[in-house]
Amino acid sequence: MLEYFNDLKAAADSAKPAADKTPPTAPGSLQASVDVKEKTINLTWQPAQDNVGVVSYRIYRNGVNIDSVKIPHWKDTAAQPGTKYDYYLFAVDAAGNVSPASNHVSAEIPVEQSQEKPRVPAGLSVSATTQTTLDISWQPVTNVAISQYTVYRDGLKVQSSPLLSFHDSGLSANTTYIYSVVAQSVAGDLSELSAPLRAVTLADPATLLPAIAAWETDIAYESGDVVTYHGKKYQCLQRHTSIQDWNPEDALSLWKVVK
Numbered sequence: 001m002l003e004y005f006n007d008l009k010a011a012a013d014s015a016k017p018a019a020d021k022t023p024p025t026a027p028g029s030l031q032a033s034v035d036v037k038e039k040t041i042n043l044t045w046q047p048a049q050d051n052v053g054v055v056s057y058r059i060y061r062n063g064v065n066i067d068s069v070k071i072p073h074w075k076d077t078a079a080q081p082g083t084k085y086d087y088y089l090f091a092v093d094a095a096g097n098v099s100p101a102s103n104h105v106s107a108e109i110p111v112e113q114s115q116e117k118p119r120v121p122a123g124l125s126v127s128a129t130t131q132t133t134l135d136i137s138w139q140p141v142t143n144v145a146i147s148q149y150t151v152y153r154d155g156l157k158v159q160s161s162p163l164l165s166f167h168d169s170g171l172s173a174n175t176t177y178i179y180s181v182v183a184q185s186v187a188g189d190l191s192e193l194s195a196p197l198r199a200v201t202l203a204d205p206a207t208l209l210p211a212i213a214a215w216e217t218d219i220a221y222e223s224g225d226v227v228t229y230h231g232k233k234y235q236c237l238q239r240h241t242s243i244q245d246w247n248p249e250d251a252l253s254l255w256k257v258v259k
Helices: 002-015
Strands: 028-035 040-046 054-061 064-069 073-076 084-093 105-108 125-129 134-137 146-153 156-161 165-168 176-185 197-200 226-229 232-236 255-258
Touching: 028 084, 028 105, 040 084, 054 073, 064 073, 125 197, 134 176, 134 197, 156 165, 165 176
Parallel strands: none
Antiparallel strands: 028 040, 040 073, 054 064, 054 084, 084 105, 125 134, 134 165, 146 156, 146 176, 176 197, 226 232, 232 255
16 A cells, blocks of 8 residues: 555656746846936836746846836836936746846936026125225025126136135225126026126325425425425425525525425
8 A cells, every 4th residue: 555655656746847947048138218308217128038937027226126027128217317327137937046137237317407597696796995905795696506606807707606705806006997797507507797896996095195396496385394305305394485595405494304
């Protein structure tokens, strides 16, 4: 009787199919395309071949298994614009055998460029003034993201920076300068030129002093008057009408040397 059951078991075992140990072929011709409107990356590939049948494809993005599908196409809806992604995949059969990896593809959704130009910078004003420096400032442009402001002095570019102010130095005293500003967006778009700002440096105090006249004859000088004579300055000590012999060098009772 035992031999009978052993024969039945042997017959049943011989009737079972052999275990599947053959992996699928690698998925072929993996390709990536970008849908800019939907902001997605779409993958397509040629199906893998298997002696029994492929049941799924494991999709990897930047080395991480992020999904598994049964059909030879897939859409990445989580990709971020401006980031480059690397994709590849494996085929898996019903026995769990895994194929070699497919070819790698890379794709990136472009960052959407702003169609709106920056507004014209406004509110230009002078915040500080000296004989040789001018500080100007303006209000920020807020309708788009701004990367920098370019300052022009008398039509020439003098600075580009993200700051809302400009310190100009090395200028001439008592001189008028014309400033204007252009805003540039992160996307590279430029605003129109701002309204011009007229700014004037302070005058040199030395240039504001009245000129000292040279000593002359036949002039009615008052006490305190200052004149120049032979390269020196003299101050009148008492009222008089000048004659040649009463010149500042010789008439010391009428004049004294001053610095």
